Amino acid sequence: MSEEPEIVLGLYVPPHPHPLLAPEQNEGWGRLRDAFDTCRQRIEESDADLMLIYSTTWPSIVGHQIQAHPKPVFTHVDDDFHFLGSMPYEFHMDAEYAECYREACEARGLHARTVAYDGFPIDTGSVVALKLLNPDNRIPACIVSSNVYSNRAEQIVLGKAARDAMLKLGKKVVVVVVASLSNRMFTEHIDPSDDRIHSAKDDEWNRKILEFFDNGRLEDISQLSRDIQGQIRVSKVVAYKPAWWMAATMGQHNNYDGEVLAYEALHGAGGAVIQLTPAKGGVGDKEFDEDDVEYYHGDRSVLDKGMI
Amino acid sequence: MAKGEIVLGCLAPHPPHVVYAENPEQNEPFSEGGWEALRWGYHSLARKLKGIDYDCIVVLTPHWQTYVGTHFLGLERFQNISVDPIFPNLFRFNHDITVDVEMAEAMHDAAAEAGIITKMMRNPDFRVDYGTIVSCHMLNSSWNKPIVTISSNRSTSYYSNEVMNAQAAALGEAVMKAIEASGKKVVLVASHSLSHRHFVTEAPLPEDMSREHIYNHSQYVWDMKLVQMMREGKMREVIDILPEMIEQTMAEAEGGGLSWMMAAMGYPDYPAEIYGYQSVIGTGNAIAAWDPNEATRQLVL
Ligand SMILES: [Fe+2]
Numbered sequence: 238m239s240e241e242p243e244i245v246l247g248l249y250v251p252p253h254p255h256p257l258l259a260p261e262q263n264e265g266w267g268r269l270r271d272a273f274d275t276c277r278q279r280i281e282e283s284d285a286d287l288m289l290i291y292s293t294t295w296p297s298i299v300g301h302q303i304q305a306h307p308k309p310v311f312t313h314v315d316d317d318f319h320f321l322g323s324m325p326y327e328f329h330m331d332a333e334y335a336e337c338y339r340e341a342c343e344a345r346g347l348h349a350r351t352v353a354y355d356g357f358p359i360d361t362g363s364v365v366a367l368k369l370l371n372p373d374n375r376i377p378a379c380i381v382s383s384n385v386y387s388n389r390a391e392q393i394v395l396g397k398a399a400r401d402a403m404l405k406l407g408k409k410v411v412v413v414v415v416a417s418l419s420n421r422m423f424t425e426h427i428d429p430s431d432d433r434i435h436s437a438k439d440d441e442w443n444r445k446i447l448e449f450f451d452n453g454r455l456e457d458i459s460q461l462s463r464d465i466q467g468q469i470r471v472s473k474v475v476a477y478k479p480a481w482w483m484a485a486t487m488g489q490h491n492n493y494d495g496e497v498l499a500y501e502a503l504h505g506a507g508g509a510v511i512q513l514t515p516a517k518g519g520v521g522d523k524e525f526d527e528d529d530v531e532y533y534h535g536d537r538s539v540l541d542k543g544m545i
Numbered sequence: 546m547a548k549g550e551i552v553l554g555c556l557a558p559h560p561p562h563v564v565y566a567e568n569p570e571q572n573e574p575f576s577e578g579g580w581e582a583l584r585w586g587y588h589s590l591a592r593k594l595k596g597i598d599y600d601c602i603v604v605l606t607p608h609w610q611t612y613v614g615t616h617f618l619g620l621e622r623f624q625n626i627s628v629d630p631i632f633p634n635l636f637r638f639n640h641d642i643t644v645d646v647e648m649a650e651a652m653h654d655a656a657a658e659a660g661i662i663t664k665m666m667r668n669p670d671f672r673v674d675y676g677t678i679v680s681c682h683m684l685n686s687s688w689n690k691p692i693v694t695i696s697s698n699r700s701t702s703y704y705s706n707e708v709m710n711a712q713a714a715a716l717g718e719a720v721m722k723a724i725e726a727s728g729k730k731v732v733l734v735a736s737h738s739l740s741h742r743h744f745v746t747e748a749p750l751p752e753d754m755s756r757e758h759i760y761n762h763s764q765y766v767w768d769m770k771l772v773q774m775m776r777e778g779k780m781r782e783v784i785d786i787l788p789e790m791i792e793q794t795m796a797e798a799e800g801g802g803l804s805w806m807m808a809a810m811g812y813p814d815y816p817a818e819i820y821g822y823q824s825v826i827g828t829g830n831a832i833a834a835w836d837p838n839e840a841t842r843q844l845v846l
Contacts, residue, residue, distance in 0.1 A: 323670040356626040
């Protein structure tokens with residue numbers, strides 16, 4: 238067994254249901270769908286034996302939840318876009334990996350648990366990704382939640398724990414992050430043909446991030462996470478976490494061949510399908526001074542140290 | 546036809562823990578109890594509600610989160626299992642919900658007329674959120690009244706707490722117009738807690754009450770401030786300071802429930818009935834009711 242887990246591909250895909258349910262209603266949604274289809278084909282051509290998903294549309298509070306139901310079956314409907322239709326699903330999860338991931342989380346100081354309940358509401362982003370990227374359940378999958386309170390250290394450790402479990406079980410993995418780029422949607426209903434990125438600022442930032450992705454600079458994007466959160470992320474959660482998790486899971490470097498397969502508006506938000514393939518040598522001109530972190534020590538109990 | 550009216554407004558927090566602790570036949574997990582201060586408070590409010598003549602319960606819930614406008618349940622019946630995505634170990638509830646679609650449509654239309662972005666939810670596969678289910682079950686466990694669920698527009702995230710307050714107020718006023726025109730007697734429910742910082746770990750036995758306490762003292766102080774103002778009938782002032790409280794305590798009122806309900810009820814200047822206060826996994830939860838009828842209004846706690 239090598240010291241590095243074998244990550245075959247990294248994918249960054251949008252959570253909105255439009256490419257799954259309504260690709261014909263807007264050319265851009267159709268192009269995103271085509272990009273999903275291309276990725277699906279590439280996954281099929283790879284010898285991956287696990288798809289690990291981190292979904293920003295699965296929030297958790299009690300630590301980190303990991304989907305471990307071997308065969309979850311349900312029909313999902315999106316809270317906002319219910320009128321686009323239902324998403325019946327039947328997936329195949331890798332319960333062994335899920336348990337191993339939980340153990341790896343705990344070994345690194347994280348509170349984590351597996352969930353395996355009939356009728357558990359798998360989130361829109363995960364359902365869209367699994368239905369489009371792995372439609373016949375060719376390879377088993379696993380999904381990890383996004384804790385609403387977690388920040389950089391916790392996310393990075395969560396990513397490293399995912400690697401520990403991959404290494405332990407010798408998995409060949411497709412890593413999937415489900416997240417928007419800019420995430421501000423239009424607050425009114427729009428005609429599909431009128432969809433566009435919400436603002437020029439969002440569009441410019443998205444394109445800058447895509448440039449980084451295109452150059453394979455994943456670790457640099459991770460380092461820019463806080464800037465991205467401040468500039469183009471609606472403050473639904475405390476931080477832009479997917480890049481931290483993705484970079485930590487994929488090895489914390491810039492050595493990838495990047496390819497942006499599509500970038501389009503999804504009701505105003507920035508949706509991109511991006512592929513990162515591990516490569517030799519990378520680029521980058523950024524060094525930051527935030528400490529790397531191996532183990533999560535929890536809150537620093539700042540409030541207990543002074544008077545209120 | 547007589548003018549419709551609001552017969553009671555309830556602040557009804559929805560931690561799934563309270564349903565879990567009750568062990569109703571609809572819920573799969575088994576518990577040894579817990580959170581009695583809240584549950585017994587709920588029982589008391591539910592008894593009061595039994596004595597009130599009403600046609601339907603209208604709930605605004607922060608666990609149906611919509612970014613594109615405000616949505617209303619628009620089908621007559623929802624039968625499904627609701628599994629809480631956050632606490633699936635506690636809440637897997639088989640429900641059979643009847644919706645007052647006529648009332649929902651009237652509210653939708655009134656809101657749309659007031660310039661609010663709206664949508665009726667007509668997908669039969671839609672899963673009703675657990676906020677609605679927990680609040681309604683605790684208030685009326687026989688489920689013998691139809692409900693209307695209104696989604697929580699996330700204007701706090703997209704704009705600010707102040708914008709949320711203003712938009713929720715507009716929605717409340719529109720809903721009140723629809724109620725008056727309907728001729729119905731309606732119970733309003735703002736389904737949420739007060740301070741809302743959770744512990745991110747859970748005891749091996751979630752109902753182990755030796756582990757339950759408020760997340761920190763400043764959350765408690767804010768909660769008590771609000772409860773005191775409710776007792777004093779200062780609801781206009783409560784809504785005015787709500788943006789600050791949300792900022793300081795991550796209060797779940799960010800979803801608009803209390804702001805919406807108070808606007809619909811004309812910002813009561815009479816005392817609220819307080820039924821209970823307790824923390825659940827660190828969050829602050831108060832059960833309160835506003836009874837417009839002076840003859841039946843009580844000093845509960
Ligand atoms: Fe809640």
